Amino acid sequence: MKYSTIVIGDELLIGQVTDTNSGWIARHMAPLGWESQSVRVIADDASEIKRAIDEAFSLTDLVLMTGGLGPTKDDITKATLCSYFGGEMVLNEDVKRNVDEMFARRGIPMNRLTASQAMVPSSCQVIQNEVGTAPIMWFEIDGKVLVSMPGVPVETQTMMERAVIPRLVKHFHSDVDIEYRTFVVIDYAESALAEKLERFEQEMPDYIHLAYLPAQGVIRLRLTGTHSDSKSLNDDMERLSKQLHKLLGKSIIADADKPLSQIVGERLRELGLTLSTAESCTGGNIAHVITEIAGSSDYFMGSVVSYSNDVKHRVLGVDDTVLDTCGAVSQPVVEQMVNGACAVCHTHCAVATSGVAGPGGGTPDKPVGTVWMAAKVGDIVTSKCLHFTGSRAQIIDRATTHALIMLLKLLK
Amino acid sequence: MKYSTIVIGDELLIGQVTDTNSGWIARHMAPLGWESQSVRVIADDASEIKRAIDEAFSLTDLVLMTGGLGPTKDDITKATLCSYFGGEMVLNEDVKRNVDEMFARRGIPMNRLTASQAMVPSSCQVIQNEVGTAPIMWFEIDGKVLVSMPGVPVETQTMMERAVIPRLVKHFHSDVDIEYRTFVVIDYAESALAEKLERFEQEMPDYIHLAYLPAQGVIRLRLTGTHSDSKSLNDDMERLSKQLHKLLGKSIIADADKPLSQIVGERLRELGLTLSTAESCTGGNIAHVITEIAGSSDYFMGSVVSYSNDVKHRVLGVDDTVLDTCGAVSQPVVEQMVNGACAVCHTHCAVATSGVAGPGGGTPDKPVGTVWMAAKVGDIVTSKCLHFTGSRAQIIDRATTHALIMLLKLLK
Numbered sequence: 001m002k003y004s005t006i007v008i009g010d011e012l013l014i015g016q017v018t019d020t021n022s023g024w025i026a027r028h029m030a031p032l033g034w035e036s037q038s039v040r041v042i043a044d045d046a047s048e049i050k051r052a053i054d055e056a057f058s059l060t061d062l063v064l065m066t067g068g069l070g071p072t073k074d075d076i077t078k079a080t081l082c083s084y085f086g087g088e089m090v091l092n093e094d095v096k097r098n099v100d101e102m103f104a105r106r107g108i109p110m111n112r113l114t115a116s117q118a119m120v121p122s123s124c125q126v127i128q129n130e131v132g133t134a135p136i137m138w139f140e141i142d143g144k145v146l147v148s149m150p151g152v153p154v155e156t157q158t159m160m161e162r163a164v165i166p167r168l169v170k171h172f173h174s175d176v177d178i179e180y181r182t183f184v185v186i187d188y189a190e191s192a193l194a195e196k197l198e199r200f201e202q203e204m205p206d207y208i209h210l211a212y213l214p215a216q217g218v219i220r221l222r223l224t225g226t227h228s229d230s231k232s233l234n235d236d237m238e239r240l241s242k243q244l245h246k247l248l249g250k251s252i253i254a255d256a257d258k259p260l261s262q263i264v265g266e267r268l269r270e271l272g273l274t275l276s277t278a279e280s281c282t283g284g285n286i287a288h289v290i291t292e293i294a295g296s297s298d299y300f301m302g303s304v305v306s307y308s309n310d311v312k313h314r315v316l317g318v319d320d321t322v323l324d325t326c327g328a329v330s331q332p333v334v335e336q337m338v339n340g341a342c343a344v345c346h347t348h349c350a351v352a353t354s355g356v357a358g359p360g361g362g363t364p365d366k367p368v369g370t371v372w373m374a375a376k377v378g379d380i381v382t383s384k385c386l387h388f389t390g391s392r393a394q395i396i397d398r399a400t401t402h403a404l405i406m407l408l409k410l411l412k
Numbered sequence: 413m414k415y416s417t418i419v420i421g422d423e424l425l426i427g428q429v430t431d432t433n434s435g436w437i438a439r440h441m442a443p444l445g446w447e448s449q450s451v452r453v454i455a456d457d458a459s460e461i462k463r464a465i466d467e468a469f470s471l472t473d474l475v476l477m478t479g480g481l482g483p484t485k486d487d488i489t490k491a492t493l494c495s496y497f498g499g500e501m502v503l504n505e506d507v508k509r510n511v512d513e514m515f516a517r518r519g520i521p522m523n524r525l526t527a528s529q530a531m532v533p534s535s536c537q538v539i540q541n542e543v544g545t546a547p548i549m550w551f552e553i554d555g556k557v558l559v560s561m562p563g564v565p566v567e568t569q570t571m572m573e574r575a576v577i578p579r580l581v582k583h584f585h586s587d588v589d590i591e592y593r594t595f596v597v598i599d600y601a602e603s604a605l606a607e608k609l610e611r612f613e614q615e616m617p618d619y620i621h622l623a624y625l626p627a628q629g630v631i632r633l634r635l636t637g638t639h640s641d642s643k644s645l646n647d648d649m650e651r652l653s654k655q656l657h658k659l660l661g662k663s664i665i666a667d668a669d670k671p672l673s674q675i676v677g678e679r680l681r682e683l684g685l686t687l688s689t690a691e692s693c694t695g696g697n698i699a700h701v702i703t704e705i706a707g708s709s710d711y712f713m714g715s716v717v718s719y720s721n722d723v724k725h726r727v728l729g730v731d732d733t734v735l736d737t738c739g740a741v742s743q744p745v746v747e748q749m750v751n752g753a754c755a756v757c758h759t760h761c762a763v764a765t766s767g768v769a770g771p772g773g774g775t776p777d778k779p780v781g782t783v784w785m786a787a788k789v790g791d792i793v794t795s796k797c798l799h800f801t802g803s804r805a806q807i808i809d810r811a812t813t814h815a816l817i818m819l820l821k822l823l824k
Contacts, residue, residue, distance in 0.1 A: 015435030023427030041451035283703025284696030291695025303717035311714035
């Protein structure tokens with residue numbers, strides 16, 4: 001069964017805020033058999049909102065809408081929905097109580113603009129927002145459903161899980177099963193992987209589809225199958241998964257869509273090893289992606305972000321003479337950094353980076369994008385130099401990814 | 413003048429990848445007078461692509477399209493565009509040479525799938541992709557223009573700047589000026605700010621619009637004006653900017669849409685001060701956002717990510733007894749951490765965090781979301797405890813933002 005997503009907000013259209021709700025919704029609807037038909041991002045504008053709803057209803061029976069529900073004047077979604085679905089704006093006592101309680105808990109007085117959040121179209125059923133003040137509104141018309149939710153990600157996401165998804169499951173009945181399998185693959189360029197899998201793809205049943213999702217040295221392969229018989233779908237997915245493992249061997253580093261930092265963390269936990277980082281050009285980003293994973297304090301002890309040579313020398317113990325003669329972006333420096341990280345943070349393993357993230361600071365010898373990196377596991381230290389292209393942010397991201405891949409290869 | 417954006421890719425619809433191209437395009441088209449009509453995210457599916465183009469052309473004369481141009485089988489955009497705009501697929505010698513050279517530079521042999529990238533519809537004009545292999549295609553039909561670009565952000569963004577935008581400027585002529593002004597505001601909740609600005613908004617000319625873009629303790633206010641007379645538009649925008657400054661005073665921390673880390677960096681540079689961080693629950697994220705800013709090595713020296721108590725004690729010099737009696741998430745610990753960071757990294761200023769990012773690790777006394785933070789500038793140290801809600805990632809993000817705001821207040 002398909003659904004449409006409408007994302008409302010001038011701030012999204014103008015590119016000041018990136019929509020992450022639609023992706024979250026898709027990831028959480030898919031396992032329940034709902035397939036995203038399209039995502040449409042539009043302005044806070046009544047005629048745009050009406051046109052988008054008309055179009056979405058022409059394609060799908062379910063429309064999920066986020067945004068446009070705050071207390072300020074640029075939010076006109078509620079009035080538009082009232083005019084679209086009929087009825088009039090009425091005070092909802094439950095919403096008023098919820099807003100009152102929310103403000104009382106935060107210890108701030110409710111003002112008039114916030115009070116207006118308790119006004120809702122009489123044509124909707126209200127789902128209480130347990131983590132914010134803007135109500136969730138459920139509309140039904142001619143067997144179709146539209147659910148309007150706030151734009152604040154934590155509110156949409158919390159309330160989707162707690163209330164909207166359970167209600168959708170009750171309301172709709174899906175008779176086609178969807179199954180996804182994701183494999184995280186290293187060692188291949190996208191085109192080389194496609195060539196390797198050409199025959200595999202030709203032999204797949206036509207109700208199973210393979211997609212390539214490349215991102216910085218890692219390719220996620222996704223099998224998607226839809227079938228009315230869930231048993232045979234599951235059997236086919238199992239068979240194809242095994243074939244992929246046989247074809248790609250150790251290049252498959254995970255059987256589910258997880259970030260590299262989580263794959264690294266799981267491996268460290270299995271082996272009972274601890275990790276630290278010594279970061280120059282990545283500026284703390286490796287430590288950041290590692291500590292984004294819940295429970296990372298079990299294996300991650302800490303990091304020294306040695307942005308200045310002074311910190312590299314004094315804190316990590318990198319030799320002053322080596323810094324002077326070879327420069328900070330060099331093999332001996334990253335090797336001393338990775339040893340320094342293990343010594344300072346008392347860990348079994350470490351990764352280190354030193355490079356030119358740009359846009360300034362490049363030289364003919366070491367142009368922007370040059371990154372030396374090292375990984376250490378026990379007594380084994382490996383190091384290499386990579387050359388990345390792209391913006392500063394992209395070079396930092398890519399260096400982070402490749403440092404984690406380097407560590408992962410040592411952990412295998 | 414308005415344009416539409418079509419973003420193609422199963423991986424985006426299913427939520428495995430977040431679209432950032434459309435936002436980038438909007439931010440770079442707006443200053444040139446182009447307003448985004450809508451963004452539509454659709455599947456790698458011929459009929460969806462055709463429907464989206466039809467609909468976009470019914471609303472705007474310009475359609476920018478990204479994605480669906482890689483060498484693998486799930487990319488069918490090129491064939492669909494050929495069938496939509498007419499003609500046949502032909503080998504483009506310039507694209508072939510570009511792909512050949514790109515592979516030669518990388519030192520890897522070109523395979524058959526990559527070679528197919530040199531095939532393009534005869535109905536398009538090709539713009540050479542200087543940073544990738546998939547060509548950019550410019551189609552014209554009945555006075556309307558569609559530009560198809562690859563999905564890889566660095567390719568789209570580089571080639572938009574180098575070739576597509578200059579060509580669009582030549583091709584179209586815009587007679588209405590658009591002007592944007594953005595103000596970064598702290599100290600206010602959205603509803604309180606809206607109340608404060610109610611009269612200001614009522615008195616604005618009707619061709620100027622005010623939007624509120626709240627995000628974690630910071631609200632971005634955006635004035636948008638459209639007018640055929642650019643002089644009087646500019647005068648009005650100037651006048652309104654001055655009024656906003658008068659109304660909000662020091663709560664406006666920047667006059668342009670910049671990240672907090674850049675605002676902090678500019679302030680440090682003005683004052684000739686250096687910065688370090690000592691991070692527990694933020695796990696290196698403060699160092700990361702600071703070093704995302706080009707030139708940050710001028711004022712940022714380094715960081716100690718002290719995830720374990722052992723690193724807090726040995727590297728930052730936090731008192732063992734204090735760790736034992738008060739716990740790591742406490743005022744004396746973050747104050748000792750911020751002093752330790754300045755001492756270890758030899759800096760004038762520092763920020764420190766210690767908290768419970770969750771989802772585990774909470775206690776009745778210190779539930780998930782409890783974060784102690786400290787800032788130090790010269791001899792002055794301030795500290796406070798905040799309570800955040802949301803996911804682990806959101807708590808880390810919010811603690812990062814509030815630590816930077818805390819530092820900024822000390823730097824004013």
